[in-house]
Amino acid sequence: MERLRELESEIYKCIHCKACRFAYSGEPDKEGIGLHVGTLGNEVLYEGIVQSCPAGIEYGWEAYWNAGKMWIARAVLEGELDLKTQGQEVADVIFPCITCGLCSSQCENQIPTVEVIEALRAAVVEAGVPLLDKHAWMKNASVTKNNPYGGPKDQRTKWAKDAGFGDIINKKTKIGYYVGCTASYRQMNIAIATVNLMKKLGYAVSIIDEEVCCGSPFFRTGLIDEATRGMKRNLELFKDYEIIMFSCAGCYRTFTIDYPKWTKKPNDFKTIHAMELVSELIRQEKLVLKSHTELDGKIVTYHDPCHTGRHYGEWFKERIIAESTNLMLDMRKVSKVQDEWFEVPRRIIKAAPSVTFNEMYRIKMDSFCCGAGGGVRAQYPDFSIRTAHLRLDEADAVHADIMLTECPFCWRNLDDANTKYEHGMQVMTILEMINKYDLIEKFEKIPIEEALRENHAELHMKDKPRKKK
Ligand code: SF4
Numbered sequence: 384m385e386r387l388r389e390l391e392s393e394i395y396k397c398i399h400c401k402a403c404r405f406a407y408s409g410e411p412d413k414e415g416i417g418l419h420v421g422t423l424g425n426e427v428l429y430e431g432i433v434q435s436c437p438a439g440i441e442y443g444w445e446a447y448w449n450a451g452k453m454w455i456a457r458a459v460l461e462g463e464l465d466l467k468t469q470g471q472e473v474a475d476v477i478f479p480c481i482t483c484g485l486c487s488s489q490c491e492n493q494i495p496t497v498e499v500i501e502a503l504r505a506a507v508v509e510a511g512v513p514l515l516d517k518h519a520w521m522k523n524a525s526v527t528k529n530n531p532y533g534g535p536k537d538q539r540t541k542w543a544k545d546a547g548f549g550d551i552i553n554k555k556t557k558i559g560y561y562v563g564c565t566a567s568y569r570q571m572n573i574a575i576a577t578v579n580l581m582k583k584l585g586y587a588v589s590i591i592d593e594e595v596c597c598g599s600p601f602f603r604t605g606l607i608d609e610a611t612r613g614m615k616r617n618l619e620l621f622k623d624y625e626i627i628m629f630s631c632a633g634c635y636r637t638f639t640i641d642y643p644k645w646t647k648k649p650n651d652f653k654t655i656h657a658m659e660l661v662s663e664l665i666r667q668e669k670l671v672l673k674s675h676t677e678l679d680g681k682i683v684t685y686h687d688p689c690h691t692g693r694h695y696g697e698w699f700k701e702r703i704i705a706e707s708t709n710l711m712l713d714m715r716k717v718s719k720v721q722d723e724w725f726e727v728p729r730r731i732i733k734a735a736p737s738v739t740f741n742e743m744y745r746i747k748m749d750s751f752c753c754g755a756g757g758g759v760r761a762q763y764p765d766f767s768i769r770t771a772h773l774r775l776d777e778a779d780a781v782h783a784d785i786m787l788t789e790c791p792f793c794w795r796n797l798d799d800a801n802t803k804y805e806h807g808m809q810v811m812t813i814l815e816m817i818n819k820y821d822l823i824e825k826f827e828k829i830p831i832e833e834a835l836r837e838n839h840a841e842l843h844m845k846d847k848p849r850k851k852k
């Protein structure tokens with residue numbers, strides 16, 4: 384309950400206006416692409432404000448939308464709901480939420496809704512409500528195997544050995560690559576593409592065979608003890624690297640945003656997503672991409688992973704507001720920083736000459752989630768994959784042949800929905816596309832510090848310790 388109590392003043396800001404149900408809640412006149420009928424016949428009008436909370440869309444009842452959850456949080460704080468006796472009912476409505484943050488980005492009262500939902504989940508767990516089946520399974524797998532998939536510990540770096548990257552395991556380099564559980568045990572294609580690309584671009588990276596889960600599934604589902612256990616282990620394992628690189632949106636968010644929040648001090652290392660380095664190389668015209676016949680004429684679109692997109696956008700906003708002495712002026716700064724941030728992946732896509740880039744209607748801070756996060760894919764697979772299917776409908780609406788993203792977890796859910804609902808699309812990450820089609824025409828290496836200088840996460844990390852030289 385402690386974290387929920389800390390958020391009490393935020394929770395009481397909720398006026399139940401329900402703007403948080405929608406994307407573009409403040410833009411009723413926004414032009415879009417009109418009506419689209421999805422592959423299962425459902426119609427969405429991609430114009431103006433669009434209902435976009437996946438949990439509310441799936442379940443329909445008030446408690447599943449964010450405004451309902453804010454009311455539940457208030458009722459718990461006021462003792463109207465007793466988690467010891469009514470915790471199960473509360474759990475039933477607060478766990479089918481992807482923690483996508485769409486609600487947070489729409490709230491004019493700046494309520495950190497995802498933090499409230501996570502704190503509510505932690506309070507439910509603390510009250511002794513039995514863990515949901517799959518969350519209990521994930522926790523047990525993490526305790527015994529250090530990953531939520533239950534993959535054998537000694538096979539965490541098997542992908543690297545199989546791909547001929549045995550030389551990067553447990554080495555001392557400036558850059559440590561935190562692979563994450565999904566790319567280590569499931570979407571090894573993404574880990575391989577990342578290392579391949581870094582090798583081609585001349586950046587030496589190392590991986591650690593004792594790497595453990597970043598804790599994201601556990602921070603998101605209220606299992607704070609397990610989350611912080613993994614966090615402490617990773618902070619110890621990676622402490623001698625100057626920079627930690629990521630290819631997973633969730634791990635990147637967890638290391639950069641959650642770790643300093645829970646340790647109450649900045650990390651000892653800097654963090655960067657691999658796409659940021661590639662984007663900066665392109666911005667400086669040091670990396671030029673070429674065409675490929677298999678991509679010629681293809682239409683691509685880009686799905687912003689919530690964890691590298693909106694969650695960072697919200698975090699920048701919080702930090703700028705916290706430091707602001709003139710909120711009116713600084714809110715413009717928020718928009719500028721968010722715009723620059725969302726341009727990072729888009730710059731790479733626009734530099735690929737073969738493809739046409741068509742944006743979906745709901746993008747950036749108003750993006751629609753892929754359905755995978757917040758413990759939902761594990762516990763509520765039908766809801767999860769239906770949400771990914773709705774996202775693919777939106778990609779169909781802009782005639783996309785290829786759905787790009789930059790996260791192995793989004794990749795998995797989108798690809799599964801693509802197969803199940805027969806969208807006939809290709810799903811891949813941007814870096815995978817560069818690697819797979821060998822799109823590098825020419826490049827010149829830059830110090831990675833130059834990419835970090837442009838990195839907003841780094842710019843907004845106060846009190847940087849940066850002890851290593
Ligand atoms: S969370 Fe914000 S947007 Fe949602 S109902 Fe409450 S005040 Fe309105």
Ligand code: SF4
Binds near residue numbers: 437448
């Ligand atoms: S985090 Fe996403 S799924 Fe959860 S209530 Fe908010 S908009 Fe809905």
